[in-house]
Amino acid sequence: MKRFEGRIAIVTGAGGGIGSAISRRFAEEGAFVVVTDANGAAASEVAESIERSGGSATAIAADISKGDDCAILIEQVHSRTGRIxxxxxxxxINRRGNLLALTDDDWYTTFAVNLHSMFHLCRAVIPHMMKAGGGAIVNTASQWGLHPAPNHIAYNTSKAAVAAFTQNLARDYAPQKIRVNAVCPGEIHTPMLEAGVKRSGRTIADLDKLVPFGRIGKPEEVAALVAFLASDEAAFMCGSLVEITGAQAVA
Ligand SMILES: NC(=O)c1ccc[n+]([C@@H]2O[C@H](COP(=O)([O-])OP(=O)(O)OC[C@H]3O[C@@H](n4cnc5c(N)ncnc54)[C@H](O)[C@@H]3O)[C@@H](O)[C@H]2O)c1
Structure with a gap:
């Protein structure tokens, strides 16, 4: 029996490195996956590749930094599937810089994408999950939200807030059997990481050396953890912040 047979899963940022791996993993395990991203072409590509491999998925373009888009996304999915x-x-998103280097736009857009989207999406989805008798929410925080790396104050602070948001939501809705957990990845090889590596003048091999495990992580490894947290196997996990770092301490 596949773990997600008959389940409906929505994955945001699903056109990107970690989100596409999560979407593929859910689909391989039987879920119908709503692959959503601001980059509609990337979302369509992921959904089509899932369908070509025999899975079930649909792509929806949505800018989750906008509250209205979040509410519309959830209602659109629920009216089509009847459950989430x-x-x-x-x-x-990750805008690099210390306090004096950041623009207003860097700060506010980081919080709109990384944190406020969760407020809007969870507020729209939780009533449906309550009616259905439960559900699972997994948020992508970051190891840097728990132990900040230098020169990323907007990103790190937004991810610290994601960790706090996760624990608050878990405490409030655990009685309704809505499990809310977060993953806190270290360095994972994705387009976001590639962009950061280019900016810093370092190479992937340089980053590999900083990880006691001997290499940075793969999106599929984060996807496996997200799938576990979303599955019934994690039935008693609620309010957990799970680090996945190859034992790397933040430099
Ligand atoms: N890669 C890492 O090392 C790492 C480490 C810790 C945490 N994370 C977190 O993992 C998550 C995924 O990151 P990734 O590395 O796969 O990055 P990525 O850049 O490959 O993917 C991010 C995706 O989010 C989408 N997106 C950005 N703004 C959006 C918006 N307003 N509305 C909808 N979609 C939007 C992008 O189009 C992109 O497809 C992020 O939350 C990131 O902070 C990544």
Missing amino acids: DILVNNAG
């Missing part, structure tokens, strides 16, 4: 079992709040 899993929401993965994975979309995120």
Whole structure:
């Protein structure tokens, strides 16, 4: 029996590195996956590749930094499927800089994408999950939200807020059997990481050396953890912040 047979899962930022791996993993395990991203072409590509491999998916373009788009997304999915079992709040952006280097736009857009989207999406989905008798929400925080790396104050602070948001939501809705957990990845090889590596003048091999495990992580490894947290196997996990870092301490 596949773990997600008959389940409906929404994954945000699903056109990107970690989000596409999560979407593929859910689909391989039987879910119908709503692959959503601001980059509609990337979302369509992921959904089509899932369908070509025999899975079930649909793509929806949505800018989750906008509250209205979040509410419309949830209602659109619910009216089509009649249920939403899993929401993965994975979309995120990383604007590098210390306090004096950041613009107002860097700060506010980071919070709109990384944190406020979760407020809007969870507020729209939780009533449906309550009516259905439960659900699972997995948020993508970051190890840097727990232990900040230098020069990323907007990103790190938004991810610290994601961790707090996760624990608050878990405490408030655990009685309704809505499990809310977060993953806190270290360095994972994705387009976001590639962009950061280019900016810093370092290479992937440089990053590999900083990880006691000997290499940075793969999107599929985060996807496996997200799938576990969203599955019934994690039935008693609620309010957990799970680090996945290859034992790397933040430099
Ligand atoms: N890669 C890492 O090392 C790492 C480490 C820790 C945490 N994370 C987190 O993992 C998540 C996924 O990151 P990734 O590395 O796969 O990055 P990525 O850049 O490959 O993917 C992010 C996706 O989010 C989408 N997105 C951005 N703004 C959006 C918006 N307003 N509305 C909808 N979609 C939007 C992008 O189009 C992109 O497809 C992020 O939350 C990131 O902060 C990544």
